[in-house]
Amino acid sequence: MNRKPFIPVVSAVLATLILSLSVHAEPYPPTPGPDGVRPGGTLFESLPAPEIKDPVDSDTRRVRAYPEQPPTIPHTVRDYQVDTNSNRCLDCHTRIQTGVSGAPMISITHFMDRDFQVLATVAPRRYFCMQCHVPQSDAPLSVQNTFKDVDILLRGTDDAEGEAQ
Numbered sequence: 001m002n003r004k005p006f007i008p009v010v011s012a013v014l015a016t017l018i019l020s021l022s023v024h025a026e027p028y029p030p031t032p033g034p035d036g037v038r039p040g041g042t043l044f045e046s047l048p049a050p051e052i053k054d055p056v057d058s059d060t061r062r063v064r065a066y067p068e069q070p071p072t073i074p075h076t077v078r079d080y081q082v083d084t085n086s087n088r089c090l091d092c093h094t095r096i097q098t099g100v101s102g103a104p105m106i107s108i109t110h111f112m113d114r115d116f117q118v119l120a121t122v123a124p125r126r127y128f129c130m131q132c133h134v135p136q137s138d139a140p141l142s143v144q145n146t147f148k149d150v151d152i153l154l155r156g157t158d159d160a161e162g163e164a165q
Ligand code: HEC
Pocket: 058, 059, 060, 061, 062, 070, 071, 072, 073, 074, 075, 077, 080, 088, 089, 090, 091, 092, 093, 101, 102, 103, 104, 129, 130, 133
């Protein structure tokens, strides 16, 4: 059986369908989204992004908000390269370098693979440090919170503020 004549008919039907859909489609509503870190605006507006704050650069380690927290990075990391060939963070934080760099060694958990086998060096799943560790800036909080350090809770007082950031 020859099906060739059907092809133009099918295409014509499809084209009409697509055309009618596009003609009747609602345009995106011009209602602006809610304001977040930057003002909401509509989908078609391109509003200026807030200025990036300078990162805090300090030589003091920060208090962790809870014991398992990846500690935040106290120093600047601008232009530190991390790729397959080199890892700037490990130049200082790997075990063998800590004597010279004075940096804290990566945690023993960073040597373990997902089966908790301890490897000789950093496990691949911990290679990209900034998946978990982040530098800080003194930008105002974009979302307020009422977090309290557990030590403050244990003391049962409300007068002291948590040190954690
Ligand atoms: C030039 C050496 C050097 C490099 C490179 C470096 N660090 Fe550090 N890092 C330090 C030192 C030294 C400290 C201890 C605090 C201080 O003196 O700033 C530290 C502290 C830290 C801490 C805090 C640890 C804690 O227990 O509070 C984290 C997290 C950290 N670095 C992550 C990184 C990451 C991620 C990179 C790569 C993007 C990096 N560092 C690159 C030297 C370095």
